[in-house]
Amino acid sequence: MRALTVRPLQAGSLAVSDDLSEPVPGEGELLVDGIALGVCGTDREIAAGEYGWAPPGRDRLVLGHESLGRVREAPPGSGFAPGDLVVGVVRRPDPEPCGACARGEFDMCRNGRYTERGIKERDGYGSEVWTVESDYAVRLDPGLADVGMLMEPTTVVAKAWEQVERIGARSWFEPRRALVTGAGPIGLLAALLGVRRGLEVHVLDQVADGPKPELVAGLGAVYHTDPMDQVTAKLDPDVVIEATGAGPLVFAAMAGTGAYGIVCLTGVSPRGRTLSVDAGTVNRDLVLENDAVVGSVNANLRHYHQAAEALAGADPDWLRKLITRRVPLERAAEAFEKHGDDIKVVIDLTDR
Incomplete structure (x- = not known):
C-alpha cells in the first residue's frame, strides 16, 4: 500500500512510501478506500521539518488530515455501509480526559495531551486505504465525491x-x-x-x-x-x-x-x-x-456535522472552483510547492 509519509522534524523527508501494510480494522472501525487528501499550511510545516510527532515507537508519520474516502467495510450497527462517502475526524481526546475532552469538546483540550491524525502521534489519512473508528467518522452527501476533502477546513x-x-x-x-x-x-x-x-x-x-x-x-x-x-x-x-x-x-x-x-x-x-x-x-x-x-482552532464532532450540512447545501460548482490543482499521489511533492493562484491543492489517492 502506498502512503504519503514524513519523518517529523526532519526537512526533506517527505516521500511516497510503497511498503506499508494495508491496515486491518479493529473492533468498531471502518475500512476506508482513500479518495483524496487536501493539503494545508500545517502539512507544509510538517513536511518542512517544523512540526509534527510520529506515532510512539515509530520514526515516520503518515501525513494528511483533510480526508475523503469511501467505506469498503463497516461493522454491524455502526450506522455506516459500504459505499458511504466519509471523512475522518482529526483530533482524539487525551487518554485521561480533561474536563473538556470528557464532554466531547476535545477541540478545547486543557492539557494538550490530545492526539491528531496526520499531525500528532497518529497516522493520518494520506494512504490508499485507512481505518477510522465509526464514532470519529462523518458521512457526507454523495454529491460531494469530488470536493469532500473541503470538509475539515469547513x-x-x-x-x-x-x-x-x-x-x-x-x-x-x-x-x-x-x-x-x-x-x-x-x-x-x-x-x-x-x-x-x-x-x-x-x-x-x-x-x-x-x-x-x-x-x-x-x-x-x-x-x-x-x-x-x-x-x-x-x-x-x-x-x-x-x-x-x-x-x-x-x-x-x-x-x-x-x-x-x-x-x-x-x-x-x-x-x-x-x-x-x-x-x-x-x-x-x-x-x-x-x-x-x-x-479558535480545530473542531469537534458537532462542528463536523455542521460542516457536512453546510457543504451539502452549497453550490457544488462554487466548491469545485476552490480546488485549483489536483496532483496524483505519485507526484505528491508537487502539492507542497506554492503556485501563485493556488487556493486548495488536493492529492488524488486513486491515481493507479
Missing part, C-alpha cells in the same frame, strides 16, 4: 462562527455585516458560512486578480483590496473572521469593528516578528466598546 470555520454566536449571545446580538480577512480556503469557507447566515459579507485580500475575486462575487459577497483601516472605517463590521495570521491585520481587526464587535482569530501567526502596537488604545477600545477577541 469544520474550522463552523467552529469559529459558533464561537462568535456564543459570545454574541452574552447580550442582544443581531450582526448585519461581517468582514473576512484572507481569501484562502479558510477565508472563503468562512465567507460561505457567513452568507448562509444571511449576513452582508465582505472579504479582504491583497490579490487583485486570479480566481479569488470571482469566488467571492459568486457568493454574493464583496471583495476588497484596499488597506485594512480604510475597509473597516467604511464598513464598521459587526464581526471579523481573521484568517491570515498576519500581525498587522490582527491588530487592525481589533481596532476596526463596530461597537460590541467580535473578532475571531483563526490564522496562526509566525513567531519572531516584532510589531509596535499602541496597547493602551487597543485596551481602551476593547473595554469602552464591549468588544471581544477570541482565538
